[in-house]
Amino acid sequence: MKPEILSYPEFSKKLAGRHLAALMGLPGRSGSVLMVAVTTPGAPSAGEEAGACPPGGLQLPATVVEGTFPSLTLEHPQAHGFEREFFEEWKVRPEGHPWLKPVRFPQGQPGLTDFFKVSGEEIHEVAVGPVHAGVIEPGHFRFQCRGEEVLHLEISLGYQHRGVEKALPGASPARSMAYVETLAGDTSVGHALAWCRNLEALAGIRVSARAEALRAVALELERLANHCGDLGALAGDVGYLPTASFCGRLRGDLLNLTGLACGNRFGRGWIRPGGVAWDLEPVRAEQIRTRLAGIMRDVRQALDLLGRSGSVQARFERTGILTREAALELGLVGPVARASGVALDCRRQFPWGPYLDPAFPVCTGLLGDVACRARVRIDEMEVSAAFLDSLLAHLPEGPLRVGMRAMAPKAFSVSLVEGWRGQICHVAATDTQGHLLACKVVDPSFRNWFGLALALRGQQISDFPLCNKSFNLSYCGHDL
Amino acid sequence: MLRVVTWAEQPSDWWGWLLVLTGLVSGILGVVFALAQHDLKRLLACHSVENLGIIALGLGLGLLGLSGGSPLAAALGLGGGLLHVWNHAWFKSLLFMGAGALGKATGSLQIESGGGLLRRMPGTGGAFLVGSAAISGLPPLNGFVSEFLIFMSALELLASVHPLAGAAGLGGLALISGLAVACFTKVCGVVFLGEPRSPGAQKATEIRGSMLVPMLLLAGLCLLVGVMAPLGIGVLGAPLQQLAPQADLEPIRGSLGWVAALGGLVLLAGLGLGHALSRRPSQPGMTWDCGYSRPTARMQYTAASFAGPLLEMFSFVLKPRHHGSPLEGHFPAPVGHHGEVCDPFTQRLYEPISRSLMRLALRVRVFQHGEVQLYLLYILITLVALFIWEAL
Amino acid sequence: MSMLLGLFLAPLLAGLIHRVKAFFAGRQGRPLLQLYWDLARLVRKHMVLSRTTTPVFLLGPALSLVSLLACLTLIPLGGPALLRFPGDILLFLGLLALVRFATVLAAMDTGSSFEGMGASREVAIGALAEPGIFLSLAVLVVQTRALSLSGIWARSGPELWSRAGLVMVLVGIAMFLLLLAENSRIPVDDPNTHLELTMIHEVMVLDHSGPALAVIEYASALKLWIGSLLLSSLVFPLHSGSAWLDLLGGVGVVFLVALAVGLVESTSARLSMLRVPQFVGLSSALSLLALFLVIR
Amino acid sequence: MLKALLARLNQGHRTAVGIPEALPDRTLGRPRFQPVRCAEGCSECARVCPTAAIVPGQTLDLGSCLFCGECARVCPHGAVRFGRSPAMAVRRRSDLVLSGPDLQLAEALDEQALRLFGRSLRLRQVSAAGCNACEADVNVLGTLTFDLARFGIDFVASPRHADGLLVTGPVSRNMREALLKTWQAVPAPRLVVAVGACAISGGPCFDHEQTCGGTDGLLPVDLYVPGCPPNPWTILDGLLRLLGRLEGPEAG
Incomplete structure (x- = not known):
């Protein structure tokens, strides 16, 4: 597919009612920048049956901008982060952007920005981070509080900026795989998959059915491990010991299943351009299948305990509510958006290989509170476990890996993968020689961070860790 | 008041009850309102209400002791109340002087514009800390001694003749002192500790010695009464013998001796241990700020936020008002926020009365013309009316 | 003797609670003596002192430890306390208030919003x-x-339980709830959490280090010991006739209380910060109810 | 409560007794590097190495190695082979640069430090642009299986309470100041543990201007734990060796 170059008003109109998957710049003629949007169909309205969003429907509107352009954010709030990023990268100013602050601080001095401020002598600010209390990545959170109540939360990231996105096009094949597998360490499989699918599309090759099935195994194992860990962490945040300890251990067991398959607990080195690097022999597949069944039995028990504990549910319910409207307007993705009733799932919208099942379940919630976000994760674990079970029982035959070919010149490719956090979007463009010219990586966290900030308004500050865990976003996936 | 009440041979119960109830209401309301104040002088004024409440509570318990026939409770309650009158005079003058010094040094009496003053005004700050501990009723200071006596009186009543009053006094006074601790940790913490929150506090310096010395003297007095508690009872002995002659105060004197000794010991040992700690090897640093490079003074807890959880619980009496526009949209514009607690008496009692008085006055003005003849006529009419009334 | 027991055994309670929780989680858990090792390490370390702080920062922990030690002299265990006089209850409570005053001011001294929040x-x-x-x-x-703690200890016991069992149960529950609240245990606070924004006790001492932190940790172990001891000596005292047996029984009950704390922590979640006042209020309500039952 | 107890009985006691001698079959453990086997002029391994960790015929830098195993796969002479032992942590950076099959594993701290930290060690973890994989594997140490706390090691919230830093990530330029500030907030005596290829050498981002290329040069590192990410057993093994709880060439 090629971007369709439009005038600015037409371009802006093209975005209406659609989900903005990515917004990137490509160098244009004589200092101008070609702004390309990747859009997918918007969510089905709340009344329709969940998952009614039909497959396909990708669009690539583009326009040429130079110097300044009228900000898209006013009409399409979901563009706010992309525009800030665009400005930081291309120095083209979106005029009228309500909140044009640095995203990644590529020039250093992180955290040096005008924070939104509620004035008044009673208001105090709580500044948390970059070094947090737990074993987590760095980021800066600025709360405007009156007593225990959060009036506003602003999140300023960029501490993790390593310059990976910039380095991707020129890197050797081996190094670029190392890059994408560490884009967000807990989503190694998701990003590796999105990256490889782009390369394969540009080279015009198709991977075998077996490789596709094994890729799906890797992706779903990653989802299971992370959802399980998140649920345990949620229990831990409210101090509920049994589920926290059990799920913590089970997450490790799930990671070990991936380790059993490819030697790395995070699935690094499993997915490679052209297919996969490790096969699952029948014995190994069966071993994973039985161990998975055992793990899921323990998981169900741990989660049953969580569901039955009144003291836990009291903490989860009506905490950190994110409305469906807000989730839609801000273009949130993944379990977070689905918990608010936005029935979007790339496995359903852009299916491939084993996902080509028109009835693949999309799990949604209604209220968008912590309880819903936990519920959606529980449901998705069940779906993934059942899917994996049947997949492992009937792995199709075929070669593991096909050889890569040269990539097409002047081509443009978009790859959308539903990682465990949500939609991962990779965009790659080649130059006239068929070398990579530019790459764009959109981790689901890039969008969802703002959802967290919004969900915190009017909440108790002591509930922040709980809300944060219920989103569980990646810092380095955002900072790249 | 005590004089009048004790004229009667056997005071009746309801006098005591009345005093206990008034004491409780004024004590609890006083401290709750103090907790909500932003201005140091107003806060201290509210605490006067609280302390008068404690005094009334002590006297009330004492009267109940008299009427119920428990001389010990009577002596303890009355003695505690009387002692608290003294004590209050000392620590409250100390605190007001401290507030004055603060106003002079920083140019503001707003609590929120203090901060870090103990470093800049160690004398004032130290004296104020002692006064705060005293007014919060902490051992080994004088406030604890008088509250100790009142508590003892309540316990006596509880175990003997007036259990209900004893329980009310005990629970009420406990709540009051718990809240007083909250209130004075707020003041000391926000005004004297941490980093300066305003330019005034930034450049504050210690006040003149002539202002400082009385404060230090008063602070010393607070401590002295605390650790010399058994002697204090001796001073009170004579009037108490008159009020409650049958009371045997010897065990109380013993208890106070222990209180003073142990309290004094705690203070000395605490200072010693603190000193020992400060001699340990240390390296200077910054307050831990999560590695953030640009902390500001706004990143300190404010007094309002500090008291927030407690005020929330008492919002049914305080009726706090918050001014400020809500945040709108995903990317709100900066907004301001301001909260205040109005004095309910001003708001719901004095203001309506004064308003209706004014209205009445305006109506009455019809009669006022400024002409002497008319006024003479008014007098005449009044006289006639009086005569008629008299005749009837 | 009882005082020495408290001094030496207090850090063991924390270890015991950890062991109960570890059992429920299905892990080996920390060594029972871990807190002793921690203290031994902390007293030998340096301190980092913030330039913002004043002597209050170190005086706070010192005063609270000393006050708690003084409290320890007032509580009976297996025999009357070292010091006893009518009204020692009030001094005991006054000293606890002093502990709070001192720790809170030491926390506010750092000027950090975290400590302020705690x-x-x-x-x-x-x-x-x-x-x-x-x-x-x-x-x-x-x-x-x-009117004294030792006096209550002497006259409390099985006889009182048979006379006013219900009242004692109510008081026991109220005191246990208060123990949980005052010692920052679940469901009021989570001693295990590392998240600044949700903590109460831990967040107040975020800036203390080295020997000062050792003093604080030891003081909080003592506070837990004292709280459990109150329950043991006043609500469930043993009067067997043999002082040694009484002592042993008293210490046994203290450990049982710690066991119960561990059990609560293993099986329930934390309350939302908004609910904590209700939880604490509940204990007041229970004791009030007991009081009315008694004086009616 | 009964339910919780039943669940506990069902889930069982899960703490592992010792560190396993071998990791699962496909997992890459400590490599055996034999440059003597290298053929003149062969540079297959260097061609496929993402981080230039290997110099054919000379050295293999475990501190840069991502354990992708590509070198072992392409080497026609068997000069690089990956074993399955998790024990890999060392005390000196130079020990990670292998020029033969031997690896000098971490020895214990000196006696004075051991008396201080032997039974009680508190670490403050700082993620300096780590990708959350090392962080996850450090977190895993707190779970039932590894149960780090049983050795008296724990992670704490405040650097003031800590005895050292455990650093992950290549130290992005944006995190440099925060890392140094955290270090200054730790009271002496103190340790530094660098976990993962990124923290040791910068990992895949070793030559980016946006990163400092690891912890070396910024902080005095006491223990290096290689891997991308290191297996949790590797981290545990390293910490226990540092505390003198584990000796000998293999894990016990």
Whole structure:
């Protein structure tokens, strides 16, 4: 597919009612920048049956901008982060952007920005981070509080900026795989998959059915491990010991299943351009299948305990509510958006290989509170476990890996993968020689961070860790 | 008041009850309102209400002791109340002087514009800390001694003749002192500790010695009464013998001796241990700020936020008002926020009365013309009316 | 003797609670003596002192430790306490208030919003807990007609339980709830959490290090010991005739209380910060109910 | 409560007794590097190495190695082979640069430090642009299986309470100041543990201007734990060796 170059008003109109998957710049003629949007169909309205969003429907509107352009954010709030990023990268100013602050601080001095401020002598600010209390990545959170109540939360990231996105096009094949597998360490499989699918599309090759099935195994194992860990962490945040300890251990067991398959607990080195690097022999597949069944039995028990504990549910319910409207307007993705009733799932919208099942379940919630976000994760674990079970029982035959070919010149490719956090979007463009010219990586966290900030308004500050865990976003996936 | 009440041979119960109830209401309301104040002088004024409440509570318990026939409770309650009158005079003058010094040094009496003053005004700050501990009723200071006596009186009543009053006094006074601790940790913490929150506090310096010395003297007095508690009872002995002659105060004197000794010991040992700690090897640093490079003074807890959880619980009496526009949209514009607690008496009692008085006055003005003849006529009419009334 | 026991055994309680929780989680868990090792390490370390702080920063922990030690001299265990006089209950409570005053000010001294947040929560809970403690002790005073802790200990016991079992149960529950609240245990606070924004006790001492932190940790172990000891000596005292047996029984009950704390922590979640006042209020209500049952 | 107890009985006691001698079959453990086997002029391994960790015929830098195993796969002479032992942590950076099959594993701290930290060690973890994989594997140490706390080691919230830093990530330029500030907030005596290829050498981002290329040069590192990410057993093994709880060439 090629971007369709439009005038600015037409371009802006093209975005209406659609989900903005990515917004990137490509160098244009004589200092101008070609702004390309990747859009997918918007969510089905709340009344329709969940998952009614039909497959396909990708669009690539583009326009040429130079110097300044009228900000898209006013009409399409979901563009706010992309525009800030665009400005930081291309120095083209979106005029009228309500909140044009640095995203990644590529020039250093992180955290040096005008924070939104509620004035008044009673208001105090709580500044948390970059070094947090737990074993987590760095980021800066600025709360405007009156007593225990959060009036506003602003999140300023960029501490993790390593310059990976910039380095991707020129890197050797081996190094670029190392890059994408560490884009967000807990989503190694998701990003590796999105990256490889782009390369394969540009080279015009198709991977075998077996490789596709094994890729799906890797992706779903990653989802299971992370959802399980998140649920345990949620229990831990409210101090509920049994589920926290059990799920913590089970997450490790799930990671070990991936380790059993490819030697790395995070699935690094499993997915490679052209297919996969490790096969699952029948014995190994069966071993994973039985161990998975055992793990899921323990998981169900741990989660049953969580569901039955009144003291836990009291903490989860009506905490950190994110409305469906807000989730839609801000273009949130993944379990977070689905918990608010936005029935979007790339496995359903852009299916491939084993996902080509028109009835693949999309799990949604209604209220968008912590309880819903936990519920959606529980449901998705069940779906993934059942899917994996049947997949492992009937792995199709075929070669593991096909050889890569040269990539097409002047081509443009978009790859959308539903990682465990949500939609991962990779965009790659080649130059006239068929070398990579530019790459764009959109981790689901890039969008969802703002959802967290919004969900915190009017909440108790002591509930922040709980809300944060219920989103569980990646810092380095955002900072790249 | 005590004089009048004790004229009667056997005071009746309801006098005591009345005093206990008034004491409780004024004590609890006083401290709750103090907790909500932003201005140091107003806060201290509210605490006067609280302390008068404690005094009334002590006297009330004492009267109940008299009427119920428990001389010990009577002596303890009355003695505690009387002692608290003294004590209050000392620590409250100390605190007001401290507030004055603060106003002079920083140019503001707003609590929120203090901060870090103990470093800049160690004398004032130290004296104020002692006064705060005293007014919060902490051992080994004088406030604890008088509250100790009142508590003892309540316990006596509880175990003997007036259990209900004893329980009310005990629970009420406990709540009051718990809240007083909250209130004075707020003041000391926000005004004297941490980093300066305003330019005034930034450049504050210690006040003149002539202002400082009385404060230090008063602070010393607070401590002295605390650790010399058994002697204090001796001073009170004579009037108490008159009020409650049958009371045997010897065990109380013993208890106070222990209180003073142990309290004094705690203070000395605490200072010693603190000193020992400060001699340990240390390296200077910054307050831990999560590695953030640009902390500001706004990143300190404010007094309002500090008291927030407690005020929330008492919002049914305080009726706090918050001014400020809500945040709108995903990317709100900066907004301001301001909260205040109005004095309910001003708001719901004095203001309506004064308003209706004014209205009445305006109506009455019809009669006022400024002409002497008319006024003479008014007098005449009044006289006639009086005569008629008299005749009837 | 009982005082020495407290001094040496207090850090063991924390280890015991950890062991109970470890059992429930299905892990080996920390060594029982871990807190002793921690203290030994901390006293030998350096301190980092913030340039913002004043002597209050170190005086706070020192005063609270010393006050708790003084409290320890007042509580009976297996025999009357070292010091006993009518009204020692009040001095005991006054010293606890002093502990709170000192720790809160030491926390506020750093000028950090975290410590301020913890201090604010601490005073709110403390102010509400105060009437609860007074009232539950008042019930015991009325029941035993004694004005000192040792006096209550002497007259409390099986006989009192058979006479006023219900009242004692209520007082026992109220005091246990207060123990949880005052010692920052689940469901009020989570001693295991590392998240600044949700903690109460831990967040107040975020800036203390080295020997000062050792003093704080030891003081909080003592506070837990004292709280459990109150329950053991005043609500469930043993009067077997043999002082040694009484002592052993008393210490046994203290450990049972710790066991119960561990059990609660293993099986329930934390309350939302908004609910904590209700939780603390509940203990006051329980003791009030007991009091009315007694003086009716 | 009964339910919780039943669940506990069902899930069982899960703490592992010792560190396993071998990791699962496909997992890459400590490599055996034999440059003597290298053929003149062969540079297959260097061609496929993402981080230039290997110099054919000379050295293999475990501190840069991502354990992708590509070198072992392409080497026609068997000069690089990956074993399955998790024990890999060392005390000196130079020990990670292998020029033969031997690896000098971490020895214990000196006696004075051991007396201080032997039974009680508190670490403050700082993620300096780590990708959350090392962080996850450090977190895993707190779970039932590894149960780090049983050795008296724990992670704490405040650097003031800590005895050292455990650093992950290549130290982005944006995190440099925060890392140094955290270090200054730790009271002496103190340790530094660098976990993962990124923290040791910068990992895949070793030559980016946006990163400092690891912890070396910024902080005095006491223990290096290689891997991308290191297996949790590797981290545990390293910490226990540092505390003198584990000796000998293999894990016990």
